[in-house]
Amino acid sequence: MTMKVEEKLALNAMKNDTMSHILLDQGICAACKERMCIAVCPAHLYSLNEETGEMVVEYAGCLECGTCMIACIYGSITWDYPGGEFGVQYRYG
Amino acid sequence: MDKIDAIVVGGGLAGLSAAYRLADAGKQVILLERGDAPGSKNVTGGRIYVDPIRSYLPGVIDSAPFERHVVREMITVLDEGSGLQFEYGNEKWKKEPFMSHTVLRAKFDSWLADQAGAKGAFIIPRKKVDELLYEDGRVAGIRSGSEEIGAHIVIAADGALSFLAEKAGLRKPHRPENLAVAVKEIYQLDERTIEERFGLGPDEGVAGLFMGSVTRGMFGGGFLYTNRDTLSVGLVVGIDSLIHGAGGFDAPGLMEGFTGRPEVQRWIRGGELREYSAHVISEAGIGAIPKLYTGGMLVAGDAAGFALNLGLTVRGMEFAIASGVMAADTAVEALDANDLSENSLSRYGKRLRESFVLPDMETFRHSREVLDRQRFFTVYPRFICELFDELFTVGDKPKEGLYRTARRVAKKYVLNMETLKDLLAARKL
Numbered sequence: 001m002t003m004k005v006e007e008k009l010a011l012n013a014m015k016n017d018t019m020s021h022i023l024l025d026q027g028i029c030a031a032c033k034e035r036m037c038i039a040v041c042p043a044h045l046y047s048l049n050e051e052t053g054e055m056v057v058e059y060a061g062c063l064e065c066g067t068c069m070i071a072c073i074y075g076s077i078t079w080d081y082p083g084g085e086f087g088v089q090y091r092y093g
Numbered sequence: 094m095d096k097i098d099a100i101v102v103g104g105g106l107a108g109l110s111a112a113y114r115l116a117d118a119g120k121q122v123i124l125l126e127r128g129d130a131p132g133s134k135n136v137t138g139g140r141i142y143v144d145p146i147r148s149y150l151p152g153v154i155d156s157a158p159f160e161r162h163v164v165r166e167m168i169t170v171l172d173e174g175s176g177l178q179f180e181y182g183n184e185k186w187k188k189e190p191f192m193s194h195t196v197l198r199a200k201f202d203s204w205l206a207d208q209a210g211a212k213g214a215f216i217i218p219r220k221k222v223d224e225l226l227y228e229d230g231r232v233a234g235i236r237s238g239s240e241e242i243g244a245h246i247v248i249a250a251d252g253a254l255s256f257l258a259e260k261a262g263l264r265k266p267h268r269p270e271n272l273a274v275a276v277k278e279i280y281q282l283d284e285r286t287i288e289e290r291f292g293l294g295p296d297e298g299v300a301g302l303f304m305g306s307v308t309r310g311m312f313g314g315g316f317l318y319t320n321r322d323t324l325s326v327g328l329v330v331g332i333d334s335l336i337h338g339a340g341g342f343d344a345p346g347l348m349e350g351f352t353g354r355p356e357v358q359r360w361i362r363g364g365e366l367r368e369y370s371a372h373v374i375s376e377a378g379i380g381a382i383p384k385l386y387t388g389g390m391l392v393a394g395d396a397a398g399f400a401l402n403l404g405l406t407v408r409g410m411e412f413a414i415a416s417g418v419m420a421a422d423t424a425v426e427a428l429d430a431n432d433l434s435e436n437s438l439s440r441y442g443k444r445l446r447e448s449f450v451l452p453d454m455e456t457f458r459h460s461r462e463v464l465d466r467q468r469f470f471t472v473y474p475r476f477i478c479e480l481f482d483e484l485f486t487v488g489d490k491p492k493e494g495l496y497r498t499a500r501r502v503a504k505k506y507v508l509n510m511e512t513l514k515d516l517l518a519a520r521k522l
Contacts, residue, residue, distance in 0.1 A: 003366065005369075011367060012370075036335070040274065040343070041344060043369075044344075063370055063371040065274055065371040066267075067332055067371070070332055071269055083221055084127050085219055087134070088370075089129045090132070090135065092279040092367060093136050
């Protein structure tokens with residue numbers, strides 16, 4: 001009985017901001033072949049929109065680990081913590 | 094600008110220990126935490142070793158809300174479809190004073206925040222610190238949104254990512270080879286089931302380590318800790334390994350593969366998944382610690398890169414508590430002398446060198462470089478599993494002598510120059 005990562009994320013206590021705390025530079029993403037953000041994100045929030053060719057990040061499920069920002073050596077990802085009212089609230093940690 | 098004595102940024106173990114100590118010394122201290130409560134943004138594996146820190150928070154740490162004291166270490170070496178598990182237990186670990194405890198951070202940190210609050214520290218949640226304020230070239234406070242708070246000293250305990258250390262010019266931007274990502278799941282099981290399943294008495298716990306094919310040859314490993322009525326199960330993988338050696342495996346997929354292994358399922362089956370978390374860990378050791386002080390500012394805990402992975406033992410929380418206390422002691426001394434200059438705060442470095450923190454980091458300077466040798470995650474686990482496989486197998490052909498079997502398997506995997514090189518490298522540990 002395996003759970004999808006989206007189902008796992010749904011178990012977390014989360015308060016979502018209306019604004020994303022993760023911004024992508026689509027110019028840099030367009031030139032990127034590796035797209036390591038997709039593989040490294042534990043919440044699987046990154047994907048490529050096949051129609052527009054743009055990278056998409058679903059900031060709402062973010063676990064706030066910062067792995068994507070560290071992995072993106074091309075510097076496309078501008079990443080800050082969500083504002084003080086928002087984001088994941090770990091109940092176990 | 095009006096100034097209070099001290100601002101601590103971050104309600105983790107380093108920040109809370111610093112706030113506790115500052116308040117205990119009679120200083121005005123405000124701790125700003127971006128989560129709903131201290132602990133709500135924090136993740137540990139986790140286990141805490143108490144002997145190193147008992148003297149830093151006297152009378153405090155022994156009444157902490159730990160989960161279980163660890164009485165057994167469990168190591169599982171995994172290959173594709175096979176695994177070898179062994180355990181080490183010691184009766185003395187069942188007697189007080191206990192050496193290490195499993196812990197959950199939401200509960201633990203919020204308890205430590207209560208202790209700091211009782212001493213007079215102001216703990217303010219839901220406040221994200223955005224910028225440092227400067228005066229005469231020295232750090233002199235923080236900005237949070239539109240609010241500015243002045244302070245004679247700022248202690249940055251803002252975690253492994255520490256944007257403040259970077260903003261203050263104390264650390265270069267993070268590099269993938271210096272950090273690992275930990276993915277963790279919490280499974281709920283009732284207390285009795287945990288004790289029966291692991292063969293434990295009340296309050297007793299197990300610490301489990303998994304190595305081999307769970308990381309698909311990448312730097313890292315799995316862990317399992319028994320809490321009171323939950324299990325902490327997770328996987329740690331080097332971020333640069335994930336980038337370069339991914340081979341089609343992403344972080345969630347690796348985690349799914351790990352928890353799906355029968356060697357893990359036997360422990361977690363029937364447990365209800367409660368939380369899915371992730372956090373980065375500094376893996377670079379002393380080579381990647383930032384500058385630890387500048388005029389008006391000190392850096393402590395994960396923010397200072399104080400974490401040590403020795404494969405069998407993984408430590409961070411003791412360093413956080415000890416460095417938080419030492420940062421506070423340095424701050425108290427500097428406040429009393431009315432000298433918050435970089436030179437005055439350099440005593441923090443001296444304190445750290447005279448404690449266990451920097452000496453331990455120094456002793457294990459080469460641990461990452463040694464552990465990063467890929468064969469530790471590929472060839473050796475496979476060798477161990479295949480050796481036992483051959484020793485245990487009875488087939489339709491006449492069985493080869495045990496020594497001959499061992500020599501043949503060893504020849505295939507480990508009797509070569511590469512192993513010799515790994516052994517030579519391991520002398521640095």
